[in-house]
Amino acid sequence: MTAKLSLAALPALGKVEVPTYRREDLSPGIVHFGVGNFHRAHLAVYLHELFQKGENRDWAIVGAGVLPSDAAMKDRLAAQDYLYTVVEQDRDRNAATVLGVMVDFLPPGDPATTIARLATPEIRIVSMTITEGGYFLDPAKGVFDPNHPAMVEDGRNPDAPKTVFGLIIAGLKARRAAGLAPFTVMSCDNIPSNGEVTRETLCGLAKLSDPEFAHWIEANVAFPNAMVDRITPATNPGQIEFLKAEFGVEDAAPVFCEGFRQWVVEDHFPLGRPAFETVGAQFVPDVAPYEHMKIRILNGGHAAIAYPAALMDIPLVHEAMEEPLVDRFLEKLETEEIIPIVPPVPDTDLRAYFGIIRERFSNPKVRDTIPRLALDGSNRQPKFILPSTRDRLAANEDVVGLSLVSALWCRYLAGTTDSGAPIEIMDVNRDRLHAAAVKAKDDPQAFLELRDIFGDLADDPRFKARFAHALKTLETKGTRATLEAYLGGTLV
Template sequence: MDRLSNQTLAQLDQPGPGYDRAALRPGILHFGVGNFFRAHQAAYLDRLMNMGLAQDFAIIGAGVMPGDVRMRDTLAAQDYLYTLVEQSADRSDARVLGPIVDYIAPGDHGRIIATLADPAIRIVALTITEGGYFIDAATGHFDRAHPAIAADAANPEAPQTVFGLIVAGLKARRAAGHPPFTVMCCDNIPHNGKVTCEAVAETARLSDPELAGWIAANVAFPNAMVDRITPATSDRERRMVREDFGIPDEAPVFCEDFIQWVLEDNFPAGRPPLEKAGVEFVADVTPWELMKIRILNGGHAVIAYPAGLLDIHFVHEAMADAQVRAFLEKIEADEIIPAVPPVPGTDLQAYFAKVAERCANPKIGDTVRRLCLDGSNRQPKFIVPTVAHRLQAGLPVEGLALESALWCRYCAGVTDSGAEIAPNDPNWDSLLPRAQAARHDPAAWLGMAEIYGATGRDPRFAEPFARWLAMLWDKGTRATLDAYLKG
């Protein structure tokens, strides 16, 4: 067997789709067919389909970015099948999933709009990363002036962005008398449904204010909290899935065995019975969202930058480092967990203990570099709001100031050992000189209003930030962590 396909499924020793893929009917169009989506939302759909349910909610992928071409071509060559390998500390289980039935290539915007206009599509889902929503960090709102959005406003019949395409699809449905689809964001953004609603409605408003009003009044944008650690796929994973499981898959996905999806039940056009696959439907997802974003995503940042500066490669290796783990545990206990409101039916200490266990899982192979990625988009969402929350309450932020100083030090582009840090942020070219200048002028870093807003000017944060940053440069990461841990 040289390739995974419909024809070779019967030759596999591992389980595959227990349903007739030829009988599936599309009901979801998904933007951003990456590893997380395939390990999370698509995995839930596959569970349902194996129960004989949701046969009319198969997935059509849609690519927008040039980088989507490779994923689309790879999956198309495999009949859109792929292997999911779920890993706990003591075992790995592989199965082949088949809920994706098509994938529209980037650039084929006419076909994307036609598919969005099809009344069979009842859900449009997104995993386009935190940086894909054109959020102005200084205001916290959609950036209507962004060049890509302005271009779509000038040419709404031939849009290039996800939001321009969604607007065009909704416009076509309304003109044909079809009800609107539900837009379901599954990215790690606070109030992600609300954020997506603003992006879609404001994109429409630039060219058709009346359509924007119709969207705001008639289209559902449920908020969601999603969670599953899913590393990038490399030749290592492709080799493992072939050698360990006998599956010749060019696009396998490796992930942890933990999975969670908390979702507001707002789907006027209908939805799959996801609760039968383990999805938790709630009236307001906010408590779960804050818990995950602050404890897990914020915790990832706490692990990432000291480990990056110490040349630690894997996340589980960082968790095995006594200083890094103690830093995570102290900052979570002292500053992060106290800033999380109560979550119904959830013990926050137990939740964090599970987070630590997940990060320490040696099977995942998650990299420190992945956790360090894109800090300019992640810090304003995962760290700075917790800082602002504590400052507003008159509480200290020593640990969070050190986390931010570690991020700044990392962006200076060299580890404690002198090894070069390759660019690891979409804004690396501007972050690098700022981080280097901050060695002698911390305000050069804290002055980034798009990251810190007013928080960067608050002396209760700026003073410990400057103090920790100076220590990082003068004494190194180990000595600085030791000083923090000793109080």
């Protein structure tokens, strides 16, 4: 017997954990932009656990967004009273929990309503999970790009913003006009120094229309850095059916994720914050060592295995880890090239951390997909792979494996697997990347001339030589033979 998820149905859901708090017990304290799966399996879960303990119930979430996907999510959640199910899956465990931490969802495409809510006194934190590409950065330099068309448009029309950052600026202006202190702006995206990046983008956009207000933001608004971690793939129809069959819950927007989660945050919240540390978050004076560890080892590891797996027609991440060549490639790359240049992390053994990552990648229940890991490479490679390449070259260390990762990405972007199957390239720069990858078959430097991605690496003779040799080997011998050569120490 199944029940369609709603507030009225909660008493009938006997196989899942349900909220012990009532909707009328909650009041909003957070507006969150980007109500995707990761947010709903991370920040929202920490809040749910606090609410279950009877704490901090004045910090409920109001959803917000600017994309068509945000409108679709709003419709699905509104139809079930903003409830949804999180299913945690490890090798030997399935656990389902219904969350009720969201109390409203602002209509995308209605900036006036969003700005008005941001200007209310109860909103003390504005958080965001908008992906790496949502910060309008120059990929090679990692700094705000004022010439991005979306930024130019919001700069010209600050009273009718269409981006998350334009809405936040308008909300802060409305608060200042009303005599209210500014909310804290908290990024929950996988970007190094994400709080500082958020400040740079917000102030950079504000300067386009109101330089004085940009200075006010710099002086008065808090942007804590944070490191977030939980593998949370897109939900597929089979998982929705699994939830119905196993737990009796009919949910149009469930989230499936691993049991592991981590959140390391700098404690800078002038208007207060929930007591996240009582439910597992870690507050530290400096997030940088933790985020370097996670971005280089975990996100870099994901980026490393995505393209060889795709080229060998492997669809799922745990299946890639079951392929000895991919697993051994990841281990060699991490232990010989990535981990040695990751700065020390307090109370953390980096090799042991990688062991945990390797086990997480191998979790068959999460069913994370290779296409998800491979998407948006033009934003991810400069953040997750190329910084390690650059650091090793600066230390006069070799980059055989890291250059191979870049060559694998190039080979993937050519558009076919080793078997000849077509590859759907999911990247905002797809056409430009594909054209460069095709040219690189005859001239490897054509790909490295994507200067917004590779920057000065395109001029480094050591990287150029390693990349060209790896790409030629991939083209002439295929992915499997190239990985074997790397593992055997003959890819030189």
